[in-house]
Amino acid sequence: MTELSSPGVRQAPRAPATGRSRDHRPSRDRRHFRPHGRSRKATLGLTGRYLTLCLMLVVMLGPIVWQFLTSLKGRGENVYGGVLPSQPTLDNYLRVAESFPLVQYVGNTLIVAALAVTSNCVFAAMGGYALSRAGWRGRRTVFTVLVATLMFPFESVMISMFLTVRSMGLVDTLIGVWLPGAVSVLNLMIMRAAFLAVPKEVEEAAVLDGANEWQRFTRVFVPAAKGALAVVCLTSFMGAWDDFLWPLIVLTNSDHYTLQLGLKSLAGATTVNDQRLIAAGAMAALIPMMALFFALQRYFFRGVGEGALKT
Structure with missing residues (x-):
């Protein structure tokens, strides 16, 4: 069809052809047309x-x-x-209970683990708050020294630790097993990082409301770091439950043995050479840790983010 033009009317110039049409599809549809190599x-x-x-x-x-x-x-x-x-x-689990005092060893381990969890949660929270929020000189220096102690392996200090525990008269006692692990530097770092993640405006609002130092710690910072506390609880329990070398050094009386020492005695007994019993004992030692992890898993993964190392 021929275009009609009126005389005296100036037509607008046409846009030059670019060789490609304008794509009116939304970006959601265009993303499917990627090159095959990239996909x-x-x-x-x-x-x-x-x-x-x-x-x-x-x-x-x-x-x-x-x-x-x-x-x-x-x-x-x-x-x-x-x-x-x-x-x-399930006969192997019954045979494990009959072969050595499983209930007694589990009870001893639970006592040490309960003490370790309690002391780590309390001392790590207090120390983390002191190193993150309390305004005193030298806190960065103290934190640096504490972190530096992580470079020393346990084997390099266990002799001096044993001499210290022996001088205190705690050899062959469950308190002597618990005392070196009463607070961990790693847990201290986790709580410090969690407290640093709390916004400063929250603390300032608590100050304006008249809260003192202890009230801010117990009512503001500790509730805000529940996830980090769950991580501290879980790592402390696992460390006390799985510890083998230090109880082996400190304990001599079999009545005070922890579960790991009991399993070692079961595996090394000359009258018992059955891999089924050893496997059943290992699974019995694993069940409490799995139960605690599943109970705290929703707090644990949140606490890993809260306790990410922060300077």
């Missing part, structure tokens, strides 16, 4: 990450699963003959 590369990268995570999961959980399946095998089964038990049974 394939992103897919391969994601697949590689998932495969790596699956491999790490197998490496970490494989021994635990194998121990659990071994503990369910009966006496007539070959421990190394197959992975799955042909006739699962």
